[in-house]
Amino acid sequence: MPDETRNDSRVSMTRGERVRAAARTLRTPRTASWVANETEVSVKTAQKYLDQLVEDNVLRKVEQGDQILYCVDQLMATYREVAALQREHSREELTSALDSMRSKITDWKQSYDLETPGELRASIADLDDTDEVETRREVASEWEHLADRVPVVRAALNEYDWATKRDSISA
Structure with a gap:
């Protein structure tokens, strides 16, 4: 079907x-x-x-x-994503999102005593508990996703004023 x-x-x-x-x-x-x-x-x-x-x-x-x-074209895709974030979210929403992402990453680094999602994935080899293996895979995946998102949200914030001035329609 x-x-x-x-x-x-x-x-x-x-x-x-x-x-x-x-x-x-x-x-x-x-x-x-x-x-x-x-x-x-x-x-x-x-x-x-x-x-x-x-x-x-x-x-x-x-x-x-x-x-x-x-x-x-990843560069243009990123520019479009930054523009969409600036148009769809306030500066405060973006700041909160960035803070949340960075806090999660910091928590994972402390919880697992590791620096990267790759190290977390590698640690799976030492485990027998299938639930813990699955948890670590999910965390590593989320960690990679957030690590990719942080620079995009940061870029949206860095140029927020500049972009919103140019994006506004003057009557």
Whole structure:
């Protein structure tokens, strides 16, 4: 049944929509032919839409040997995320979120007497208790997520005044 649902949703999407949707989820650089295969379009069609996304600063085009690969433009994605945070949250909300994230990370460092989520993952090898293994995996995953979020929220706060002045509509 899940495959039928997947195919039904693909049928309702245009070729361009399928390529754009797949491209925005690329975690590793991929070729146009890989995207074409995933989205059931021709390589030429995939390339056309991927190149449009490069022009729109959504994707980056990277040459690797004789291949051209496409990947998410992380810098532009981060800029968009910072702008969204600034538009959707007050300075106080962002400050509270940053404080909360940093407190959680500090608590995990103290609780496990470790400095990084990688060290926490490595400590799993010494455990027999499956519940503790699962807990540490979940904490390590959350820790990695928060460690990635801290600089983004910090950037939103650092330029909050500058961004909100430029984002306001003057009448």
